[in-house]
Amino acid sequence: MLQPMPHIVAIIPAAGVGSRMKADIPKQYLTIGNQTILEHTLSVLDKVQYINEIVLVVASHDSYLDDIKENFCRLTKPIKTVVGGQERVDSVLAGLNALPKDAWALVHDAARPCVLVKDIEQLIETCLSQNMGGILASRVKDTMKRSIKGSNQITETVSRDNLWHALTPQLFPTHQLVASIELSQKHNATVTDEASAIEFAGGQVLMCESSATNLKITTPDDLQLATLILNAKQM
Ligand SMILES: Nc1ccn([C@@H]2O[C@H](COP(=O)(O)OP(=O)(O)OP(=O)(O)O)[C@@H](O)[C@H]2O)c(=O)n1
Numbered sequence: 126m127l128q129p130m131p132h133i134v135a136i137i138p139a140a141g142v143g144s145r146m147k148a149d150i151p152k153q154y155l156t157i158g159n160q161t162i163l164e165h166t167l168s169v170l171d172k173v174q175y176i177n178e179i180v181l182v183v184a185s186h187d188s189y190l191d192d193i194k195e196n197f198c199r200l201t202k203p204i205k206t207v208v209g210g211q212e213r214v215d216s217v218l219a220g221l222n223a224l225p226k227d228a229w230a231l232v233h234d235a236a237r238p239c240v241l242v243k244d245i246e247q248l249i250e251t252c253l254s255q256n257m258g259g260i261l262a263s264r265v266k267d268t269m270k271r272s273i274k275g276s277n278q279i280t281e282t283v284s285r286d287n288l289w290h291a292l293t294p295q296l297f298p299t300h301q302l303v304a305s306i307e308l309s310q311k312h313n314a315t316v317t318d319e320a321s322a323i324e325f326a327g328g329q330v331l332m333c334e335s336s337a338t339n340l341k342i343t344t345p346d347d348l349q350l351a352t353l354i355l356n357a358k359q360m
């Protein structure tokens with residue numbers, strides 16, 4: 126990187142309840158091996174050379190964080206905690222509001238512990254060299270179908286040309302992302318990732334190819350797959 130590096134803060138939305146996982150506790154606190162999913166994710170981000178600090182966004186009633194906080198001493202980067210909101214976008218905004226406006230925000234789901242350090246560093250290098258925000262994404266490889274609402278009957282085949290899965294991290298200048306989310310919320314636009322807020326506000330977004338193993342642990346079978354991936358990484 127030739128130009129001076131901006132201050133980059135990783136925001137980790139970890140305030141969800143994990144309803145689709147159907148577990149007794151929020152999925153980010155389920156364990157794989159000897160660590161929670163959240164700790165696995167934090168340990169990956171802690172290895173990214175360009176990240177200066179971490180902001181962890183947790184639920185106001187989170188009663189699990191205290192059980193793992195003592196392990197944060199193993200992290201090299203400063204970490205602080207803020208309280209999230211009702212939706213993921215509210216939690217992201219809470220994290221953004223804890224950042225200096227001239228920082229870049231790297232938003233990464235706590236539920237994506239299999240992300241690769243090299244993919245995150247490639248995303249940061251690409252975005253900063255083009256001075257444009259971007260996301261990790263993976264190309265759609267399967268034939269895509271759309272079903273009748275509420276049924277599993279096919280209504281159409283959706284072209285997979287130039288179709289990607291949006292993943293995380295998603296990296297944007299803090300001031301741009303805050304303004305875009307606030308505009309989206311003012312117009313009741315649906316924002317399920319940071320890029321959709323940027324797009325709604327007319328901004329451009331880069332996509333960097335990610336390893337397809339960067340799955341979001343959402344349902345029980347995702348937990349099984351992530352366990353296989355993380356165990357394989359340990360070998
Ligand atoms: N109000 C919310 C909702 C979600 N998240 C976080 O956003 C990430 C991606 O969201 P998702 O996978 O949907 O998690 P949950 O909302 O917990 O899952 P579900 O939709 O199944 O309840 C997760 O790390 C989750 O903890 C958050 O910080 N605040």
Ligand SMILES: C[C@](O)(CO)[C@H](O)COP(=O)(O)O
Pocket residue numbers: 213234291292293317318319341
């Ligand atoms: C941000 C995200 O992980 C990109 O794919 C996804 O939009 C999160 O969606 P969720 O419904 O909050 O899991």
